[in-house]
Amino acid sequence: MTALEIGGEALPQERKIVTEIPGPKSRELEARRKSAVATGVGSSLPAYVVAAGGAILKDVDGNQLIDLGSGIAVTTAGNSNARVVENAKAQIEAFTHTCFMVNPYESYVEVAEALNRLTPGDHEKRTVLLNSGAEAVENAVKIARAHTGRDAVVVFDHAYHGRTNLTMAMTAKAAPYKAGFGPFAGEVYRAPMSYPFRDNDAAGTKLSGEDAAKRVITMIEKQIGSEYVAAIVIEPIQGEGGFIVPAEGFLPTLVEYAREKGIVFVADEVQAGFARTGKMFASEWEGIVPDLITTAKGIAGGLPLSAVTGRAEIMDSVGPGRLGGTYGGNPTACAAALGAIAAYEEDGLADRAGHIGEIIVDRLTKLQSKYPEVGDIRGRGAMIAAEFVEHDSIEPNADLVKKIADYCAKNGVLVLTTGTFSNILRFLPPLTISDELLHDAFDVIEAGLAELLPA
Ligand SMILES: *Cc1c(COP(=O)(O)O)cnc(C)c1O
Secondary structure, three states, X not given: OOHHHHOOOOOOXXXXXXXXXXXXXXXXXXXXXXXXXXXOOOOOOOOOEEEEEEOEEEEOOOOEEEEOOHHHHOOOOOEOOHHHHHHHHHHHHHOOOOOOOXXXXXXXXXXXXXXXXHOOOOOOEEEEEEOOHHHHHHHHHHHHHHHXXXXXXXXXXXXXXXXXXXXHHHOOOOOOXXXXXXXXXXXXXXXXXXXXXXXXXXXXXXXOHHHHHHHHXXXXXXXXXXXXXXXXXXXXXXXXXXXXXXXXXXXXXXXXHHHHHOOEEEEEOOOOOOOOOOOXXXXXXXXXXXXXXXXXXXXXXXXXXXXXXXXXXXXXXXXXXXXXXXXXXXXXXXXXXXXXHHHHHHOOHHHHHHHHHHHHHHHHHHHHHHOOOXXXXXXXXXXXXXXXXOOOOOOEOHHHHHHHHHHHXXXXXXXXXXXXXXXXXXXXXXXXXXXXXXXXXXXXXXXXXXXXXXX
């Protein structure tokens, strides 16, 4: 059987519950896992997957779950997207690995050309391919430091950049990402983020994007000194931090400041990139042109690949042989990426993200009018979050979010939770999800809230 016949897009696009979730076979696997897999690796929903297609995950007990997570914004072009699967299969049959640093191959060059063309700005660009988002961020920092001859890196509250030593230092949240894993890399400085839902003064006035950026600039000037700063690294829409969209003007003000001070501006689009927000990259929403941009997750439809793309003069300030890695730009991952990128460009997936976002925001807004616990609805395109609070305040309500996610899982809908306070439901469906399936998922969420918050 081919991948498509087993799961692929041939999988019927409907929710189906045939056992409890997780069912008996999943529970058996979970017991085996406990004595084989390190405890430190968690799973949001321990229903073991045997096939996935479009927006449906099929588990070992025969249940079909609606996927509102896309493996954390990875299978954005749809689970088992046909272009991705066909390209990867053909490449595996030709060769699996040479190491680009030993013998190069065309698909690596083609992915670099595509990223240079698609990322914001029409300046001359170069790309290096790597394996994971964290590795891309590490390399962006290496390149920025080599280019500027400076050490300091500025990151933000609620940021998430990965789990390697440098990226742990750059990530904000202690538990579970950092606690007990230090000492961390030095010369990483944390600045206040623009967080419109929580940036109110005593009179309830919102902090503007420009003023929030000024707060960052003052911090840099007074606590670091801009002449020591190699890079400002920021997610244009924060992912794990809770889909925080900074106030308008925040990002452009910081880009302008960075340019003036010779600081490399790095947009970490590992989660927000690739059609997810309704544009190919989230940076486009405010027309910012980052010096470097890090990508991963959605880049290759599920195969491990990441990239740093940026201004040729910055990228090429690092000499030959100084960047790379054994698997970086693996040929199967590159072939898959060319399939995924073709899907984003040719199947109108950015527009589809916009449409999906409208449905989600509409459904959440209706819930918000009934339940004050839905404190904030935000995001762009098909990257939408609902921040849950206590009934009569903006105190985070993590307990309710956990209960909704559990209710959804039991009823065949996979939703992800996130945020510094773990009080956020985030929606990242594959962009090929049908309107019907999306509405079905939100019917479940609505029923869950009705059960958990009786009038
Ligand atoms: C997931 C993520 C990373 C880390 O990517 P990995 O592939 O898990 O190493 C970095 N930055 C952002 C914004 C992410 O969402």
